Amino acid sequence: MDIGEVSTVVPEYLTDCWRWxxxxxxxxxxxxxxxxxxxxxxxxxDCGAEYGTVRYGRKCPHCGSEHTFLLQGNQVEIKEIEV
Ligand SMILES: [Zn+2]
Known part of the structure; x- marks a missing residue:
């Protein structure tokens, strides 16, 4: 399972629920x-830079622009199921 760093899912909580x-x-x-x-x-x-969202938030650390968007990190995906 893939869980994005800024998704609303708390992995520990999810694991507990799964266990139960x-x-x-x-x-x-x-x-x-x-x-x-x-x-x-x-x-x-504006400048095409990619940076860590958790560290810098919405503001680009390279040029100071706020024209930024989240590339990845908010997904919750079931990657594979092994039987
Ligand atoms: Zn920039």
């Missing part, structure tokens, strides 16, 4: 939930 839910189902007993944290990256539209 999986143990209730005979089929899922003992299944592990793997969580990857995806670093949040923001791109500046």
């Amino acid at each position: 839910a999986a143990d209730k189902e005979e089929m899922l007993k003992g299944c592990e939930l793997k969580v990857n944290t995806i670093p949040a990256v923001t791109r500046c539209e």
Whole structure:
């Protein structure tokens, strides 16, 4: 599972929920939930720089522009399910 750094999901909480839910189902007993944290990256539209969202927020550290958008880091994806 991929969870973005700035997504609203707290990985620890999700893992706890998974544990609780999986143990209730005979089929899922003992299944592990793997969580990857995806670093949040923001791109500046004015100078094209990419930088860490968590560190610098919406303002580009290279040129000071606020014309930036989140490239990645807010996703919650189920990557693969192993049986
Ligand atoms: Zn910039």
